[in-house]
Amino acid sequence: MGANVVFIATYDTKGLESDYIKKRVIANGALCTTIDVGVGGEPTARPDVPLSKLCEGTEFTVESIHRMPRGQAVAAASNLVERYVDREFKAGRIDAVIGIGGAGGTQIVTQTMRTLPLGLPKLMLSTLASGNTRWYLEDSDIAIMPSIADVAGLNCVTMMIFDRFAALAAKAAQWYSSDFGAHARRLLDRSVLRVGQTMYGTTTKGVTRAREALEAKGYETLVFHASGAGGRAMENLVRDGVIHGVLDMTLAEIGAYLVGGLHNAGPKRLEAAVERKIPMVLVPGAADTIVLPPMDELPDKFKNGRTLNYHNPTMTTMRTNVEENRRIGEFMVEKLKGAGSLAKVLIPRGGLSSIDRPGEIFYLPEANEMLFDTLKQGLAGTGVEVIEDRRHLYDPGFGESAAELLDGMMKEFYKK
Structure with missing residues (x-):
């Protein structure tokens, strides 16, 4: 089984872009599991893990999240995906975590990334990468990349950025799968x-x-x-x-x-x-x-x-x-x-x-x-x-x- 990249994205607004990046990750030799954390409406493409899956066993439903004020909905999605990814990581099914987003997406994805251990690759493609990113990074080893153009549509700029992002993600996951163990042993x-x-x-x-x-x-x-x-x-x-x-x-x-x-x-x-x-x-x-x-x-x-x-x-x-x-x-x-x-x-x-x-x-x-x-x-x-x-x-x-x-x-x- 190949190295697996877990990809968190808001599929209500970035489904097309997310599907493109997923295909490019796979083309670069890694598996890719997509998770939808969109809180504004129905997804515009089909993720591997829908928001309804994140809600299982919790007080939330997709409908209740959609009815919330946006800030509360973002907070709920942040906590739900953090919980889900924690289980997947402990089960050994994650070799890298990546995400794309603007303000809401960056918050949701990086909250999860910050809980994951040093060494696991964490790549965030964000429209906010050139601003004050302290709230998103804190003391983690998240790598945050500027999207240059907004994460909106496929064009000569976004496709170049997405292709590079996907290649980095795939290679990082392959490195973690094959090489990180030696570093983990040395740390201890x-x-x-x-x-x-x-x-x-x-x-x-x-x-x-x-x-x-x-x-x-x-x-x-x-x-x-x-x-x-x-x-x-x-x-x-x-x-x-x-x-x-x-x-x-x-x-x-x-x-x-x-x-x-x-x-x-x-x-x-x-x-x-x-x-x-x-x-x-x-x-x-x-x-x-x-x-x-x-x-x-x-x-x-x-x-x-x-x-x-x-x-x-x-x-x-x-x-x-x-x-x-x-x-x-x-x-x-x-x-x-x-x-x-x-x-x-x-x-x-x-x-x-x-x-x-x-x-x-x-x-x-x-x-x-x-x-x-x-x-x-x-x-x-x-x-x-x-x-x-x-x-x-x-x-x-x-x-x-x-x-x-x-x-x-x-x-x-x-x-x-």
Whole structure:
């Protein structure tokens, strides 16, 4: 039996297009099972799994969904297809999940995709791919592709896009069917211990030195961009048992959550390692930074009285102030206070990022002092050791010292 692509689409509006893509997937050597999640009326082509099949065993019928306000109907279809695909995946009948859509279709399909595990191919062809896709992707490995033209009709543009999409889907499913098993076994292999790290452009040198030192000691390192999704992805892999220790040297996601920046990882940042009871070293790198939109799109509350840095044409960074650093410290204390000796905090007193040193735009020692004092006072008596180092995050030897600290904790912990 060949690799199977599960294809989710709104057949009430995209039946013709869906049938075309299905035929192209099959022509590229894979099987294709289509699922209808259209909520606006009868399908315009025949799917393999109609909406009525998704409704079986639930409180819903096709008729009741059609009578709902559109938003409620979309939510119902999202939940129904998620339930159905979960069963099919657990039964081993899925090698890739793909979907097409505009706003409603993208929501329905990606909700299901986000529940599926890392590694299973997930391809979304969407009219929204060039906009803000964070709500649809979150911390998943969904690949979202722009449709260029709307997913409406067959023409010289849509057929080219659909053909490419189908070829990618078929090849991805074939890869999963034949090759993913080896990767899955490696993810669960504990013969080599893995360390999760976080990084920014302004913490890269220190993080890289730490990474190289850990790799020289035999660890496998997984580095995550602290973009919000990156921090959540690292925490998920900790919970999944893929990561065995954490050297978290870029904590800007905390400030983004508290202040309102783009790189917001949410309220559960720093929780996974504590929950899993694995070694963790935290360095408050980039706690001086909040990532914001471009200068001409800044929210009004950040336009006056703040230190702003032109990071690049699409991004502004803002220096955290004294009060914000106090709140960041309190957040860290709250998350770490139950970790005991499995967590250590290493403070680079010389500066938290490449632009936090004398003469640089983010140099604000009083804000750093507030962060450091909050951490020391809040973690006193908890068993979490706070170590102060006079060096800057970028100074030679600092990253190596952070790696050495975690290495000692890992050796002690995993000798059991």
